[in-house]
Amino acid sequence: MDFILEYYFDFGLMRDQFGPVLEGFWFTVKLSVLAGILSLAWGLVLAVLRQLPGKPLAPVRGLVIAYIDVFRGVPLLLVLLLVSGFLGSAASPVGGELLPRSIGIPEWFGQPSPFWYGVIALTLTYGAYMAEVYRAGIEAVPRGQMEAARSLGMSHGESMRNIIVPQAIRKVIPPLLNDFIALMKDTSLVGFLGLTEVVQAGFNFQSSDFNGSALVLGALLFLAVTIPMARLVDRMISRDQGKTQRGAASDRDSDIQPSGPPATGMAGA
Amino acid sequence: MASQGEPQEADAGGVVISLDNVCKRFGDLEVLKGVSVEISRGEVVCVIGPSGSGKSTLLRCINLLEPPEQGRILLEGQEITGKAAAEGVDFVRRRVGMVFQQFNLFPHKSALENVTIAQEKVLDRDPAEARAKGEELLRRVGMGEKMSEYPDRLSGGQQQRVAIARALAMDPHVMLFDEVTSALDPELVKEVLDVMRELAAEGMTMIVVTHEMQFAREVAKRVVFMDDGLVVETGPPDEVLGNPREERTKQFLGLVLEH
Numbered sequence: 216m217d218f219i220l221e222y223y224f225d226f227g228l229m230r231d232q233f234g235p236v237l238e239g240f241w242f243t244v245k246l247s248v249l250a251g252i253l254s255l256a257w258g259l260v261l262a263v264l265r266q267l268p269g270k271p272l273a274p275v276r277g278l279v280i281a282y283i284d285v286f287r288g289v290p291l292l293l294v295l296l297l298v299s300g301f302l303g304s305a306a307s308p309v310g311g312e313l314l315p316r317s318i319g320i321p322e323w324f325g326q327p328s329p330f331w332y333g334v335i336a337l338t339l340t341y342g343a344y345m346a347e348v349y350r351a352g353i354e355a356v357p358r359g360q361m362e363a364a365r366s367l368g369m370s371h372g373e374s375m376r377n378i379i380v381p382q383a384i385r386k387v388i389p390p391l392l393n394d395f396i397a398l399m400k401d402t403s404l405v406g407f408l409g410l411t412e413v414v415q416a417g418f419n420f421q422s423s424d425f426n427g428s429a430l431v432l433g434a435l436l437f438l439a440v441t442i443p444m445a446r447l448v449d450r451m452i453s454r455d456q457g458k459t460q461r462g463a464a465s466d467r468d469s470d471i472q473p474s475g476p477p478a479t480g481m482a483g484a
Numbered sequence: 485m486a487s488q489g490e491p492q493e494a495d496a497g498g499v500v501i502s503l504d505n506v507c508k509r510f511g512d513l514e515v516l517k518g519v520s521v522e523i524s525r526g527e528v529v530c531v532i533g534p535s536g537s538g539k540s541t542l543l544r545c546i547n548l549l550e551p552p553e554q555g556r557i558l559l560e561g562q563e564i565t566g567k568a569a570a571e572g573v574d575f576v577r578r579r580v581g582m583v584f585q586q587f588n589l590f591p592h593k594s595a596l597e598n599v600t601i602a603q604e605k606v607l608d609r610d611p612a613e614a615r616a617k618g619e620e621l622l623r624r625v626g627m628g629e630k631m632s633e634y635p636d637r638l639s640g641g642q643q644q645r646v647a648i649a650r651a652l653a654m655d656p657h658v659m660l661f662d663e664v665t666s667a668l669d670p671e672l673v674k675e676v677l678d679v680m681r682e683l684a685a686e687g688m689t690m691i692v693v694t695h696e697m698q699f700a701r702e703v704a705k706r707v708v709f710m711d712d713g714l715v716v717e718t719g720p721p722d723e724v725l726g727n728p729r730e731e732r733t734k735q736f737l738g739l740v741l742e743h
Contacts, residue, residue, distance in 0.1 A: 363588035
C-alpha cells in the first residue's frame with residue numbers, strides 16, 4: 216500500500232520536478248492552442264468545400280470526402296511519423312534537398328521542428344474530425360434557411376457565410392470543444408519525435424527515478440484544464456436544450472409546430 | 485428605346501410571368517405535368533388545389549428554387565429556363581420575392597437584421613439606407629415595435645409579417661406566397677392576410693398558393709385550380725369558386741367548404 220502511494224504520489228518528488236514538468240506542459244498548451252485553432256479553420260474549409268453544390272464540383276466533394284476518410288481512419292502517430300520523416304528527409308541531402316532547410320526542418324518562432332511537425336500532423340488529422348462536426352451542424356440547419364437566403368438573391372457562398380455557417384457553428388461548439396480536449400491529449404504523441412512535452416518530461420523522470428509521480432503531476436495539469444472544459448461543454452449543452460424546449464415557433468423546429476401557449480403568450484403583441 | 489427593350493415590351497402585353505408547358509419531376513414522381521399560366525402586372529392570382537397537386541412546386545419553379553425540366557418560363561419577357569437558367573437565377577431572384585409556409589426567418593438575426601441583410605449583401609445598399617428601408621417596411625407590416633426582437637421571441641403571425649417585409653425590402657416586381665398562413669394558429673391568420681390585402685390593394689403582382697378560400701374570393705383577380713400536376717380550371721373567383729365547371733373542382737370545393 217505504501218509503495219503504491221509512494222510510487223504515484225511522492226509529493227517531495229513532485230515539488231522537485233514541478234519546474235521541468237510545467238515546462239513540458241507549456242509546450243503541450245502552445246501546441247494544443249495553435250493546432251486547435253488551425254484545425255478549427257481547416258475543418259471549416261473542408262466542411263464548406265464538401266457542401267459545394269452542382270455536378271461540376273462533384274470532384275471537389277469527392278476529394279474532400281476521401282481526405283476525411285483517410286485522416287479519420289489512420290492513427291495520428293502514423294501521420295506524425297510520415298510528416299516529420301518526409302519533411303525532414305526532403306530538406307536533407309537524402310531527399311535531394313527538395314525543400315529548403317528552413318521549411319523542411321522548421322524552427323519558426325523559436326520552437327523546435329518536432330513542435331511544427333506536431334502542429335501539421337494534428338491539424339491534418341483533427342481538421343478531418345472537425346470537418347465532420349461542422350458538417351453535422353450545417354446539415355442540421357433547416358433547408359428552408361438556404362432557400363430563404365437564395366430567394367433573397369444571395370449566392371450559395373453568401374448564404375453559407377451569412378446564414379448557414381453562423382447557425383451551424385452555434386450548434387457545434389460543444390462537440391468542437393470535445394474534439395479540442397481529445398486533441399490536447401494527443402499532443403503527447405509528439406514526444407515520439409523527441410519533444411519534451413509534459414508526458415515525455417514525466418516519463419523521463421519515471422525512467423530515471425523508478426517513480427511515477429512526475430507523470431501523475433502531468434495528469435493533474437491536464438485535468439486542471441480538461442475538467443473545466445468538460446463542465447463548460449455540459450453547461451452549454453444543457454443551456455441549448457433549455458432553449459429548444461422553450462422552443463417558440465422558431466425555424467429550428469419548423470417541422471414540429473409547438474402549439475403550446477408559451478410561444479404565443481410570450482410574444483403577445 | 486432599344487436599351488430598355490425587354491421590360492417595355494413585356495409591359496406592353498402586361499404579362500409579367502408566363503409559364504409554357506412547365507414540367508417537374510422528383511425521381512419517379514411527376515409533380516408538374518405541363519402547366520401553362522400567364523400572370524399580368526398588378527394581378528393577384530390565387531392557386532388552390534388539394535395537397536400534392538403541385539401548387540407549391542409551381543411557385544418554387546417560378547423562382548427557380550426547383551428548376552423545371554421541361555417547358556419555358558418567361559419573366560418580364562426574358563426566358564429564365566433552359567439554357568438561360570444560369571443567368572436566370574439572378575434575374576429572377578432580384579425581381580421575385582418569396583414568402584414561405586414556415587417563415588424561414590434567420591434565427592440568429594433580429595427582425596430588423598432579417599430585413600436588412602440581403603439589402604446590404606445583394607443590393608449593396610449602405611447600412612443606413614438598408615436600415616431606413618427596413619424600419620419603414622416593418623412599420624408597414626405592423627412590426628414597428630418589435631424590430632430588435634429575435635424570431636424565437638415572435639409569434640408565428642409576427643414572424644410571417646417580418647418575412648413579408650424581408651421579401652419586400654428587395655423591391656420585388658412579383659411576390660410569391662407559399663401557403664403562408666398554413667402553419668399559423670387560427671387567431672394569427674388574419675394579421676398576415678391583412679398585410680397581403682394591403683399589398684394587393686397597392687397593386688403588387690402576387691401569386692398566392694392558399695387554402696384560405698375567403699381570401700381568394702375577396703382579393704384574387706383570378707383563381708387557378710390545380711390537381712394532379714395540371715391546371716384544371718382558371719377564371720375569376722366568382723366563377724371558379726362560386727360556379728365551377730369542372731367536376732374535380734366541385735369535388736375539392738365540396739370538401740374544403742363543408743366546414
